[in-house]
Amino acid sequence: MDFNYVLKIFIKFFFVTFVIFCASISYSQDDDFNLESDDFDLLEDSSFDQLELELEKNDNLILADENDVSDLKKSDEVLLSKSLDGLSGAIIQNFVYGLQNPPDIFNRNNKGIERVETILNLDFKGELAPQFNFKIGGNFRYDWGKWKNNKFQTNEDSTKFNIKDFYLDYYPSSQIWLRIGNQIIARGQLDNLSITDTINPRDLSIPGQGELSEIRQQVPAILLNFPISDLKVELVVTSRAGGNLMGEKGGSFDPTIPFSQNLVNTGGNPFTINYLNPSNEIEFFTNINYSFNGGDISLVFSDENQNQRSLKNIKSKSLLSQLDFGFDRIQILGISGNLARGDFLLKYEGANISGASFLKANLVDLPGLKKNQNVLGLGFDYSGINNLTIGYEGNLRIIDNYSNDLTIAKQTLGHSVQFRWTGLNDLLSINANLSRLTGEKSIIGSLATSYKPRDGLTINARYVQYDAVEITDTLYPYQKQDVIILSTEYSF
Template identity: 25%
Template sequence: MWADDFFSDIDTADVEPAGDSVSKPFGLSGWWQQKAAYSLEDQQRDFSRQQAGWSRLESSLQLQGDYRFSPETNVVLSGRLTHDWSPELHNADNDWFYQMSDSEVRDREWDWRLRDSFLQSKLGSVWIKGGYQTLAWGQLDSIQISDVLSTRDQRWPGQSELEDVRLPVPALKAEFSQADNRLILVGIVAAGSDRMSAAYADFDRMVELRQTGSAIDIDESKGFEWAFQYQRQLENADTRISAAQIYDNTPYPDRIDYALVNGYPVISSVHFKQDRFSMLSVDGSAVSGKWLWKGETGVQTGRKLAADLSAGAQEWLEKDRWLGGIGLERNIKDFTVTAEVNATHIFDYQEELVARQWEYGGMLRLRWNGYHDQLELQSSALWTNGDNGWILRQEGHWNYSNNWTFGLSLISYLAESKRQAFYAYRNSDVVMFDMRFHFP
């Protein structure tokens, strides 16, 4: 649901090793960032946060080292250290910060994460890249059709940095190029699942289940996944055909155990696992005058979809579905307007499904750049596919220099019906300030 995050249009295309010089074989780069977030509204009773107040005070340091063995071979190592000071400030009896659950405190403590780290080399006409790498496929930002390879950080939907939405996975990739044709083969092992919110945090999807006292067991994928993509470059357009057999990055309830309490059955434990499904898609983009058109369509087969267990369904149902969407972009002086609409259709539909047979979504984004590209203002609205609610984001970024960047954002969540997934999180609006220093 939240994986269809339209704040994720980051270009993660591979950069081929430069062949002109190896006089400086080692390079080091990185950034330091300070982020502060203030939650504007009181949360509901099931969450840790019961009041408005500072909810994040996060410091991050990311380093990346690049060593070039030859013009055709290099190794990249990168990692990030993050610490949120909010729990410590609350423990100091500071009323500005709210009480966090033990799970939240552990999640926000010193956290080291391996980022894109790989060895890549050119062997004849083939590029080989192995290690932890971010895999971004597809054209649309408002729905995931072929962009299903990398896991995602879903702790704060709509609040993530562009480079943080997708997470690197252990993969081996081979890329064959000839003239305007390119073939990419990918193998992934033990990618795991999306990174979710801690227990009782603002966007904990299992908060209602936790309130029942049920045990929760999640079995993450340790299996092999594969994918391939064929790309064709035309004069004013490009097209791609993609196929994959992968695990769903969001686990589903595979087994529910019950126990008798005072003669009544109650849920004692829920076992989650990752579903394996197949994907076949076609996407492309084309320039026509001042317009950039992009589209994507595909089918996902054998995918587990949520069923209404309270209405008598015994388990989630395995279904095939079609997904498609179209988008356009237009530059008008310093303004860029981007719009998308999308739709999904479930084959062999059953009434027990939570989703409707036809569901729709879309997004609109307005961006303005000025003062020699030093200032960027952006307003975005995402209507999540399946009518789960809206995410609105207003933001501004000031590139003070080549090293310093400052940003201010307001993220809002809208939902009016209890049927909408965002209804439980509608009081999670937040104002965020971030400051980043790049080096060297």
């Protein structure tokens, strides 16, 4: 019933989109038009002559300044280009405030400061030798405190260091590219859904609060890219890539909370979470891409460990239970591509995924059942309105040979709608996003704005809201975690 309702919305949305798409093309073909306008005389207005003269004087001063600066720094620039030209980074200050009173099972059980953090990102990119480039990057993160004993304690500060990009590039010829090391390999077309974009695990520890750029996690990998005729072939092997990052225990998105709320029968015992290593740490990915006028298409094959771990076992040991989460070995045969027509960019992804297991209705009846699934994702970006881009992404998952004892429905849908506006010569941007999680009524909504008062400096504000209806929704335990995020970023 609910599925049919959502499916109807899905179909209607695409119908409306299709109509707009056709209308847009039709409009663009219309050659009958009248260019009469009172404003046309503007161009012949002699007052522009004076304006141009004044502006020219000013510009000459500016250009003189710039030349002076470049002359003065010429010797320094030579040195810098040899040593520090490849250095870049950013200092980020985040202030996150929780707007609601979450239940006592969370560390923060009152509205108040959720976290205050300072992050220093550093990247260095350089050339080791002809045809050999490298990049090393990482970040230092300082947390100014954490919630403990019902309040935010500043004496609970902590520091973390993470290696991010750390790789070597080798170009034996202009068309062959080899990259070895810790890296992000972002593929696929859809931004919010990862149907064929599965090489990098994702950071799901604070869903909806991070930038898209912070979500993919680097993995140790070897990437080889080479052409065969008009095709571009990409082979990727990863090792010990790990899985999606989940929230910390007691944190706002503590993944054990649903179990704490007796959604799993652990015999009433307290429990611990244990993450199992995969039986095979090596993963393989192949991407064959063809670009043509107006579009791209890729075929994707992979043999990998599913990034999202699943519950494998529950062990009871006297008064303590242990929940074992492990990886499913899955195989993906997929396709992804895009088509640019007029002001529309249509995006699609589809995949047959085998090897994934699904929990049964009786959650302690483990392991889950392995089922093949077909996943289809469709989306578009429409940029035909001044400075505004409207984006939509939807996905449909269908499980083959469905059995009624699964917790998940046979067919599930997810949606994401995004509005992006930029103005003031890219100084100001506003971004609104609504995502309905696949197969649920949970919704994550966010409204973000970003302003650049000067070169390198960005001020951001974001409001994030979590809504859930059904007790079985993933977000249900976390629906009191709405936040406001204020941040500044200085890039250099």
